[in-house]
Amino acid sequence: MKEAIFSRCQVETPPDVVQLVWSLISEQRPGEIFDSVLDLGAGDGRFSQISGAYRKYTGIERDETRALQANLPPEAELVVADALQWDGSDYSLCVGNPPYIRHHGLERSWRDSALQRIEASGGPALKKTANAFVIFLAQALMCTKADGIVAQVVPYEWVTRPSAKELREFIEAKGWGVDVYRFDSNIFPTVLTTASITIIDKNANPGQWRFGSITRSGAVKLASYASGTHSKVISYSDGSKACKAIRGLSPGGQEIFVLTEEERLFHSLKKGVDVRPCVTSLRSVSHELESLDKESFERLFVHTGARCWLIRSDKEKISPQLQRYLDSVDEAAWKKYSTCTQRALWWRYRPHPAPALLVASGFTTKGPKVLLNEVGAIAAGSVYGVLIEQEQQLAPGMAEKLRRYDFQRRLVHHSNGLKKVEVRQLNAVLADLLLD
Numbered sequence: 001m002k003e004a005i006f007s008r009c010q011v012e013t014p015p016d017v018v019q020l021v022w023s024l025i026s027e028q029r030p031g032e033i034f035d036s037v038l039d040l041g042a043g044d045g046r047f048s049q050i051s052g053a054y055r056k057y058t059g060i061e062r063d064e065t066r067a068l069q070a071n072l073p074p075e076a077e078l079v080v081a082d083a084l085q086w087d088g089s090d091y092s093l094c095v096g097n098p099p100y101i102r103h104h105g106l107e108r109s110w111r112d113s114a115l116q117r118i119e120a121s122g123g124p125a126l127k128k129t130a131n132a133f134v135i136f137l138a139q140a141l142m143c144t145k146a147d148g149i150v151a152q153v154v155p156y157e158w159v160t161r162p163s164a165k166e167l168r169e170f171i172e173a174k175g176w177g178v179d180v181y182r183f184d185s186n187i188f189p190t191v192l193t194t195a196s197i198t199i200i201d202k203n204a205n206p207g208q209w210r211f212g213s214i215t216r217s218g219a220v221k222l223a224s225y226a227s228g229t230h231s232k233v234i235s236y237s238d239g240s241k242a243c244k245a246i247r248g249l250s251p252g253g254q255e256i257f258v259l260t261e262e263e264r265l266f267h268s269l270k271k272g273v274d275v276r277p278c279v280t281s282l283r284s285v286s287h288e289l290e291s292l293d294k295e296s297f298e299r300l301f302v303h304t305g306a307r308c309w310l311i312r313s314d315k316e317k318i319s320p321q322l323q324r325y326l327d328s329v330d331e332a333a334w335k336k337y338s339t340c341t342q343r344a345l346w347w348r349y350r351p352h353p354a355p356a357l358l359v360a361s362g363f364t365t366k367g368p369k370v371l372l373n374e375v376g377a378i379a380a381g382s383v384y385g386v387l388i389e390q391e392q393q394l395a396p397g398m399a400e401k402l403r404r405y406d407f408q409r410r411l412v413h414h415s416n417g418l419k420k421v422e423v424r425q426l427n428a429v430l431a432d433l434l435l436d
């Protein structure tokens with residue numbers, strides 16, 4: 001795994017959360033003293049700090065300095081090794097808090113060999129986009145015995161994310177019982193994801209999936225579905241030709257490609273020639289606004305100093321003014337963006353069409369803000385665009401349906417109150433609403 005990312009994944013579990021995990025394990029298996037406990041990515045071995053719950057604990061930690069800090073009970077040991085190369089098996093319990101590292105941060109060779117080993121030992125065929133903690137969860141399942149149990153502090157997202165689909169299907173096919181309790185508060189303030197305690201019991205009969213929320217003091221509230229409500233989580237789908245949501249354009253540095261009105265005037269860039277309207281966020285827009293027309297665009301974006309003019313460096317021919325502007329951009333500024341460094345001409349981005357609708361990806365109320373795009377703005381950054389084939393006829397009705405749709409009930413909430421709809425989830429909603 002890449003070294004800078006490796007150190008960032010070293011988030012410690014607070015001692016009260018360690019105790020909470022153990023108390024949920026003992027509720028699941030009352031009175032059981034586990035013969036052998038494995039902890040993959042054990043840090044300083046803090047999950048061994050419990051008395052009378054196990055006979056032997058083995059923690060596997062890659063970082064020698066962390067392992068050396070450990071002060072362990074006599075029946076516990078820490079081994080400095082790679083958890084995904086660990087051959088031990090038939091443990092009664094695998095406990096812990098594995099590293100959270102997105103697939104981009106994983107070394108390809110490490111990931112490929114980990115995925116191969118898991119599959120070769122009869123585990124799921126995980127996607128290459130699986131997060132490290134999903135790979136660790138699969139490894140935990142492989143290392144435990146046929147009636148063993150896995151109890152891990154992992155991001156709640158694994159219950160819905162497409163990149164963990166194979167893992168969920170594998171568990172379902174085995175008929176194991178799963179309890180996933182989402183923390184109702186921020187356990188790891190430095191990590192932007194909602195933590196859960198996930199317990200997979202191979203001996204649970206019948207293997208049910210139960211979802212709920214949990215307070216730090218251990219009070220559990222059960223819900224019917226992973227959304228935490230009584231409605232199913234929105235599925236993921238690709239858009240259709242008739243109607244498709246697309247991610248906001250990322251030209252490579254908004255401060256370079258999306259200018260304020262003042263910057264536009266300073267560089268003498270002409271509207272419609274050198275720049276076009278663009279929205280990177282809908283935060284300043286009120287929920288009541290239904291359509292972004294010339295007047296509201298000027299009032300809410302142009303005159304407030306927002307970044308709202310996308311430079312037309314996507315065009316084959318650019319004006320001398322725009323060329324002068326591009327020449328004035330400091331090399332160090334654009335070299336920060338790999339999107340720019342990977343292009344033959346650092347500034348020539350691939351354009352997006354102006355969508356019929358603009359939809360915010362994040363929201364705090366019932367659903368995201370939705371605007372009819374009458375000004376022809378390009379959606380960038382956190383704003384999604386919705387392309388509609390029969391735009392004139394269908395766009396106003398679709399905007400209205402999206403505004404009425406209760407996204408909140410059908411999404412996994414994050415503890416900071418912010419909700420987010422993924423672009424492929426928006427496509428699933430659009431497909432439903434199109435049939436409606």
Ligand SMILES: C[S@@+](CC[C@H](N)C(=O)[O-])C[C@H]1O[C@@H](n2cnc3c(N)ncnc32)[C@H](O)[C@@H]1O
Pocket residue numbers: 001009010011012013040041042043044045046060061062063066081082083084096097098099100
């Ligand atoms: C989120 S931390 C948790 C540490 C500890 N279990 C705790 O709960 O405080 C994840 C740990 O996994 C370790 N780790 C990351 N990759 C690893 C690997 N391939 N093999 C073993 N340990 C690894 C990190 O060094 C880090 O200590």
